[in-house]
Amino acid sequence: MSKKKIILSVRSLCKDYRRPSGNMFTVLEGIHLDIYDGEFLALVGLSGSGKSTLLRCMAGLINPDRGTVSYATPSPENMQLSAFVFQNFALFPWMSIRENIAVSMPKLTRQEQDIRIDRIIQMVGLKGFEDAFPRELSGGMRQRVSLARAMVSDPMIMFMDEPFSALDPLTSESLRAELVRLWAQPDRKIRSCVLVTHRFEEALQLADRILILSSNPGTIFRSIEINLPRPRMPNSPEYKEIEEQLEKAFGQLHLDKVTDENEFENTTTDVQSRQKQIDNLNKNRMVISTHDKVSEPENKLTKNNSPTSKQRRIKPLINTNLTLVEGLVSRLSTEVETTDLYDLCEDMGQSVDQVLPAVAAAETLGFIITPGIRVVLTDEGRLFASEHDAEVRGKMMRNAILKLPVVYSIYELVKNSGESGLEADIAIEQIVMMLPFEDHDVQFQTLLKWCRYANLIVYDSDEEKLFIPD
Numbered sequence: 001m002s003k004k005k006i007i008l009s010v011r012s013l014c015k016d017y018r019r020p021s022g023n024m025f026t027v028l029e030g031i032h033l034d035i036y037d038g039e040f041l042a043l044v045g046l047s048g049s050g051k052s053t054l055l056r057c058m059a060g061l062i063n064p065d066r067g068t069v070s071y072a073t074p075s076p077e078n079m080q081l082s083a084f085v086f087q088n089f090a091l092f093p094w095m096s097i098r099e100n101i102a103v104s105m106p107k108l109t110r111q112e113q114d115i116r117i118d119r120i121i122q123m124v125g126l127k128g129f130e131d132a133f134p135r136e137l138s139g140g141m142r143q144r145v146s147l148a149r150a151m152v153s154d155p156m157i158m159f160m161d162e163p164f165s166a167l168d169p170l171t172s173e174s175l176r177a178e179l180v181r182l183w184a185q186p187d188r189k190i191r192s193c194v195l196v197t198h199r200f201e202e203a204l205q206l207a208d209r210i211l212i213l214s215s216n217p218g219t220i221f222r223s224i225e226i227n228l229p230r231p232r233m234p235n236s237p238e239y240k241e242i243e244e245q246l247e248k249a250f251g252q253l254h255l256d257k258v259t260d261e262n263e264f265e266n267t268t269t270d271v272q273s274r275q276k277q278i279d280n281l282n283k284n285r286m287v288i289s290t291h292d293k294v295s296e297p298e299n300k301l302t303k304n305n306s307p308t309s310k311q312r313r314i315k316p317l318i319n320t321n322l323t324l325v326e327g328l329v330s331r332l333s334t335e336v337e338t339t340d341l342y343d344l345c346e347d348m349g350q351s352v353d354q355v356l357p358a359v360a361a362a363e364t365l366g367f368i369i370t371p372g373i374r375v376v377l378t379d380e381g382r383l384f385a386s387e388h389d390a391e392v393r394g395k396m397m398r399n400a401i402l403k404l405p406v407v408y409s410i411y412e413l414v415k416n417s418g419e420s421g422l423e424a425d426i427a428i429e430q431i432v433m434m435l436p437f438e439d440h441d442v443q444f445q446t447l448l449k450w451c452r453y454a455n456l457i458v459y460d461s462d463e464e465k466l467f468i469p470d
Helices: 051-059 097-102 110-124 139-151 169-183 200-206 237-255 261-273 275-283 322-333 341-348 352-364 379-386 390-402 405-420 424-434 440-453
Strands: 006-018 024-036 040-045 066-071 082-085 157-161 192-196 209-213 220-225 374-377 458-460 465-467
Touching: 006 051, 024 051, 024 192, 024 220, 040 051, 040 200, 040 237, 051 082, 051 157, 051 192, 082 139, 097 110, 097 139, 110 139, 110 169, 139 157, 139 169, 169 200, 192 200, 200 237, 209 237, 220 237, 237 341, 322 341, 322 352, 322 374, 322 379, 322 440, 341 352, 341 374, 374 379, 379 390, 390 405, 390 440, 405 424, 405 440, 405 465, 424 440, 424 465, 440 458
Parallel strands: 040 192, 040 209, 082 157, 157 192
Antiparallel strands: 006 024, 006 066, 209 220, 458 465
């Protein structure tokens, strides 16, 4: 059996970033992987796992702080080593489509460029739009241009950073099918491709191998091989078996626990110890006003008298709709026995990656705990689910949101800013300081969405300021 040719090797790669406070944090640690000739590799993982950072290190866009990235000698020797497809298209608005594509071939003559451009435009379905400008194209067509620009130079490896995430589902599915077709071309010059994605279906449809990254710091958690022909049939038993492997691995990682009875008992005890605060609130029917002084949140689950105890990191806000969280908690309250994540997904008729954000958000708010793959209501969650008074329920949600350190800190900044309001840039700086590994734009928008839902903070987009509602 012939040995597979390695065209890129990563050895002991580490990447650090400096927080605004001056402290160094390791984003990637000890990454060790090989990419093989003809392989389509997908990287998936939690927020903060460093997927995009690893991709950029491999592509040479940023340098690792420790470790190495090395390419095999290209064949032919003048072959371009790599090309990059960005999430946000990254097109030059003042250039035509033809000119945007030509940017990646500066060393070729105009005639050679035209030959390649005509070929790739036909291949990606842009015929007739060569002289159009990016503003005249839809999002899907602009991403086709970005894809064409990366492919036209025939690189040895093509790197793709969530190329379909900014598109609507139908356009995304259409472009994935197009990429499968292009990858199957017998005259394809690109040797390998590495894709970063947060969508299971993209990884399952496109990849030959999936690497799952853990977070804080990012390390390789698991590798899953996919030996299925393309195009792949989602309803086939083989596909479903691999999908289940991915969901179980990612579910275990996402819930950040190990299925262990002792941990479940300890966690349950810790949750019960928090109930004293909840009982006091329940006696008063949760009549806390958003204008009242809210005590600074403490994560008592992380406190331990042991000298070896480790303070948990501040968890990010989960970009999901809180209506879904309320529905999830209400659904769990009807269960006589505890349920696991996969039974819950089956009951709801949704995939794991659709349900996980709501589960993670409910856990962040203290409504559930997730020992192993089980999803268990806390006393606080059961109290919330049993409350039928909409006003009281709303106050309970506001109180739960205000316990989150990121929300609380920004709420206090907004409150102290008075009638002048808090500038959005200051709020974003606070998010960057508290959550240096997260996408600060996503965290800011999620904060606005959650606080608007709970009527904690309002945002004036014209002034770009945050205010406490009247």
